[in-house]
Amino acid sequence: xxxxxxxxxxxxxxxxxxxxxxxxxxxxxxxxxxxxxxxxxxxxxxxxxxxxxxxxxxxxxxxxxxxxxxxxxxxxxxxxxxxxxxxxxxxxxxxxxxxxxxxxxxxxxxxxxxxxxxxxxxxxxxxxxxxxxxxxxxxxxxxxxxxxxxxxxxxxxxxxxxxxxxxxxxxxxxxxxxx
Numbered sequence: 001x002x003x004x005x006x007x008x009x010x011x012x013x014x015x016x017x018x019x020x021x022x023x024x025x026x027x028x029x030x031x032x033x034x035x036x037x038x039x040x041x042x043x044x045x046x047x048x049x050x051x052x053x054x055x056x057x058x059x060x061x062x063x064x065x066x067x068x069x070x071x072x073x074x075x076x077x078x079x080x081x082x083x084x085x086x087x088x089x090x091x092x093x094x095x096x097x098x099x100x101x102x103x104x105x106x107x108x109x110x111x112x113x114x115x116x117x118x119x120x121x122x123x124x125x126x127x128x129x130x131x132x133x134x135x136x137x138x139x140x141x142x143x144x145x146x147x148x149x150x151x152x153x154x155x156x157x158x159x160x161x162x163x164x165x166x167x168x169x170x171x172x173x174x175x176x177x178x179x
Contacts, residue, residue, distance in 0.1 A: 021047060022112065022143075025167035026174075027054035030110055030141055033163075033176055036060060038107045042133070043067040044094040044126075045112040049078050055110065056084055066101075068094040095122070097129040106133045111142040115149045123149075127156045131179065140177040145170045153177065 031054040034041065039062060046052050046067035055065055066088045069075050078089050090100065094113060109130050115123055130140055140157060142149075143165075153160065157177030165172045 022050040022172075023165075023168040024050070024054070026143065026165045026172050027051045029163065029165050030143065030174060031055050031058035033141055033174070034058060034108050034110070034139065039063055040101075040106050041065050041108040041110065042097065042101070042106055043110045043112065044097075044130075045069065045114075046078055046089070047071075047074050047112060049074075049081055051110060051112055052078065052082065052087070056082070056087065059086065061086070064088065066090055068092065068096070095125055095129065097126075097133050101133045103132050104135045106138060107135060108139045109134060109141070111140070113142075115142065115144060115152070116146060123152060127153070131156050134179045136179055138179045140175075140179070142175040142177070143172045144175070145172055147173060150175070 027050050030051055034055065038059060041055065041059065041063060043052055043055065043065060046069040052065070052067055059065060063086055065086055067078065068090045069078060070091070070093055075089060075091050090096070111130070113126070118126070134140060142153060153175050157179065160175055160177040163174040163176065165174060
């Protein structure tokens, strides 16, 4: 699975943001940040499913996980590797959140998207949609490989914490934000 990720990353670095899939350490840390009683969760940029797998292992049986992914190779991988009724693979841009989910209807959103590589207008549109979809008290988790977007994220979420995962290539920062 990581060979397919690396091959796609080389040709699509702007959308993957890295040459390596998320480590099990990063995926596990992200999953453990999601409350066990979470019902509605969205993953943005599911990639090869490293975080998806960990989320499904962590979530309760009544939860629903919707994953956005635009890369056709990754979509194919996700469909091959996951046979779970709690998973809905959305083959479209994460910018469609507002069309797919009503305001305040989502408990948690995990973003695996490389925000640093996005143009400002696109980041603003995405963060507005994320903030709108989350219910009051909902959690937004974004991991990045730098702190470049910290001030940007703080504009949308004033209640946030930062964690660091060394056991990932490259090491990652996790933003944990509450609405």
